[in-house]
Amino acid sequence: MEWFIDLLRNPYLITGLLSWFVAQVLKTIIHAILNKKIDWERMFGDGGMPSGHSATVSSLCTICALLHGFNSFEFAVSGILAVIVCHDAMGVRMETGKQAILLNEMIESFEILTKKELPELVLKEFVGHTPSQVFAGILIGALNAVVLFYLFF
Numbered sequence: 001m002e003w004f005i006d007l008l009r010n011p012y013l014i015t016g017l018l019s020w021f022v023a024q025v026l027k028t029i030i031h032a033i034l035n036k037k038i039d040w041e042r043m044f045g046d047g048g049m050p051s052g053h054s055a056t057v058s059s060l061c062t063i064c065a066l067l068h069g070f071n072s073f074e075f076a077v078s079g080i081l082a083v084i085v086c087h088d089a090m091g092v093r094m095e096t097g098k099q100a101i102l103l104n105e106m107i108e109s110f111e112i113l114t115k116k117e118l119p120e121l122v123l124k125e126f127v128g129h130t131p132s133q134v135f136a137g138i139l140i141g142a143l144n145a146v147v148l149f150y151l152f153f
Contacts, residue, residue: 019059047126054137057082062145094128
């Protein structure tokens with residue numbers, strides 16, 4: 001049971017998970033406002049405003065900087081991780097979403113033209129992020145880490 005107490009006292013884990021949670025709640029609310037209905041898949045899904053991935057890794061990077069300094073191993077590793085994750089969210093994952101949209105449209109067109117139904121196959125289209133979604137996630141994560149640092153750590 002001591003390991004569980006250790007998890008609850010881990011500032012890196014708490015900051016990262018809380019930042020992810022805040023970003024996902026905001027994403028769900030923003031999506032509901034824009035689409036006039038709640039889609040609970042947004043709470044756990046990828047893509048959308050703000051980026052939960054970016055919020056998570058930027059908060060981890062920020063709390064490492066605050067607790068250990070900018071010249072620490074912890075900051076260096078978390079900073080590199082944050083750059084990779086944020087770059088991937090805007091790059092590969094964004095392109096994957098664009099390709100999924102095109103492939104889904106092609107499948108639908110094929111079924112209409114041939115009057116044949118293909119096995120149920122719908123690719124996820126909401127997987128990547130725009131630069132503004134990533135930037136918003138970074139701001140949320142960094143702000144959350146600063147607030148938690150000054151309140152609890």
